[in-house]
Amino acid sequence: MMPSSPIYIPxxxxxxxxxTAKHLDLMNVPYQVIVEEQEFDLxxxxxxxxxxxxxxKKYLDEYDTFWNxxxxxxxxxxxxxYAWDHSIAQGHxxxxxxxxxxxxxCRFNRNERINCRSGSIFKAxxxxxxxxxxxxxxxxxxxxxxxxxxxxxxxxxxxxxxxSCNLIRNDVPYRWRxxxxxxxxxxxxxxxxxWATLLFQAFLQNKLRTSTMRGxxxxxxxxGEGTKKxxxxxxDMHPEITQxxxxxxxxxHEVDYSSFKDNPLKKIPGLEIPDGINEYGMKLVKTRxxxxx
Numbered sequence: 001m002m003p004s005s006p007i008y009i010p011x012x013x014x015x016x017x018x019x020t021a022k023h024l025d026l027m028n029v030p031y032q033v034i035v036e037e038q039e040f041d042l043x044x045x046x047x048x049x050x051x052x053x054x055x056x057k058k059y060l061d062e063y064d065t066f067w068n069x070x071x072x073x074x075x076x077x078x079x080x081x082y083a084w085d086h087s088i089a090q091g092h093x094x095x096x097x098x099x100x101x102x103x104x105x106c107r108f109n110r111n112e113r114i115n116c117r118s119g120s121i122f123k124a125x126x127x128x129x130x131x132x133x134x135x136x137x138x139x140x141x142x143x144x145x146x147x148x149x150x151x152x153x154x155x156x157x158x159x160x161x162x163x164s165c166n167l168i169r170n171d172v173p174y175r176w177r178x179x180x181x182x183x184x185x186x187x188x189x190x191x192x193x194x195w196a197t198l199l200f201q202a203f204l205q206n207k208l209r210t211s212t213m214r215g216x217x218x219x220x221x222x223x224g225e226g227t228k229k230x231x232x233x234x235x236d237m238h239p240e241i242t243q244x245x246x247x248x249x250x251x252x253h254e255v256d257y258s259s260f261k262d263n264p265l266k267k268i269p270g271l272e273i274p275d276g277i278n279e280y281g282m283k284l285v286k287t288r289x290x291x292x293x
Contacts, residue, residue, distance in 0.1 A: 001280050003096065003122035005167065006087050007031040008053075010079030011100035015042040019208065020102040021051070029119040033100070034079040036060075053086065055079050064177040066185075066233060077176035088170050094129075096122070099164040099207065106204040107282065108146050108153070113204060115287075120280035121203045129167060129198065131273065134266045136174075136195035137187065139166045140205040155202040159260040161187045162197050165205045178237065180230030184255065188238050191260040198265075227251045 009020050011033050024031045034053045035043045043052055055078065063078035065071070080097050087095035105121055106113040121140075129135050139162040146153065163183040174189055176182045187197050228244075228251040235242045241256045 001118065001120045001123045002029060003119050004126050005092055005094040005096055005122075006090065007096040007098060007122075008034055008080075008083035008086070009098050009100050010034045010055075010076045010083065011043070012036060012039065012076070012079075014100050015039060015046055018043065018046055018100060020098050020100050021047055023102065023104045027105070027117055027119055029122065031098075034082060053082075055082055065179040066177055066237060067179065071179070073179060075179045075182065077178060077182045080176045080182070084168065084170065084175065093170050094126070094167055095170060097166050097168065098205075101208040102165060102205050103208055104206040105140065106143055106146075106206065108141075108202055108204050113143060113146060114284065116203075116282070117285075118281065120282050124278070124280045125200055125203055126167065131267055131271055132196070132265050133268050134194075134196050134264075135169070135198050136172045136190040137162045137166055137168050138198040138200065139163065140203045141199055141201045143204040143206040146201060146204050153201050155200065157199045157201060158265065159191055159197055159263045160199050160257055161255070162199055163187075164207050178233060181234045181253065184234055184253070185237050188241070188255070191257075191263060194263060196263045196265055 007024065007029065009018075009031055011018060011021075012035070015035075018033065021031060021033055032051055032053050033043060033047060034055050037054050037057070040052060040054055059078035059082045060074050063074050063081065065074060065077075083095060083097050105116045107116055107121060108114075125138065125140075129138050141157075142164070161184045166183065172190065172195065174186060176186060178185050190197060231244055231251045231253040234253040234255075235244050238255070241259065243254050245252050245254045
């Protein structure tokens with residue numbers, strides 16, 4: 001079972017190891033990778049050319065980095081905005097945008113992280129979101145945040161940051177901005193305006209830590225400047241609910257989401273939800289491989 005909404009993967013400098021794309025290939029899930037023109041031929045050595053989109057230069061030139069500090073680096077936000085516009089032009093009402101370093105997806109059930117080998121988790125999450133009229137953005141929790149505890153976890157969390165694997169409504173009045181922490185900024189702007197966000201904990205992404213891979217933001221930002229600038233930018237964007245803190249040997253931003261706890265889910269009026277459990281064709285299969293897919 002395939003997702004209804006298109007999947008986009010902005011990528012830069014990771015043409016030798018396009019992890020998210022390769023894992024979606026294993027799941028037979030369609031996608032498109034957005035690359036800058038000068039890297040097209042390099043990515044075409046690893047991926048089918050038909051799965052590549054060249055980022056129009058205007059999305060870099062016109063991108064709002066938030067800080068006017070004469071820093072020419074843009075980050076992935078321009079490519080994410082292109083994905084948004086491209087999906088609208090293709091007639092879709094939502095789209096997925098994913099980081100390029102996600103090594104598979106899991107279903108989390110009874111405290112077990114079970115590798116998924118089909119696109120059913122995307123379709124199941126889309127159908128759940130479609131029950132409500134006010135979810136602006138949803139996505140999957142990180143795999144390393146799940147498990148390790150016998151406490152039960154709800155299938156989703158409401159009104160928090162959505163990151164790295166995002167399903168976005170195309171008709172909401174926003175676009176990506178900022179050189180750093182674009183996911184958190186977009187989530188907060190939506191929440192401040194009364195929209196709901198939904199982070200699935202029943203479905204997980206095996207996101208690799210950005211600093212462990214070459215290319216992407218590692219090469220462009222974090223290798224040389226650490227984490228303070230990216231945390232400070234979010235404080236400047238949302239000073240009333242964000243503060244800068246130093247923990248575990250590095251700088252972090254800390255966001256207070258408590259003011260959004262009353263943003264309710266609003267079910268579409270008149271919607272009838274079928275009785276029973278829909279497993280979307282998913283079933284447990286024992287395999288020898290430990291690879292994600």
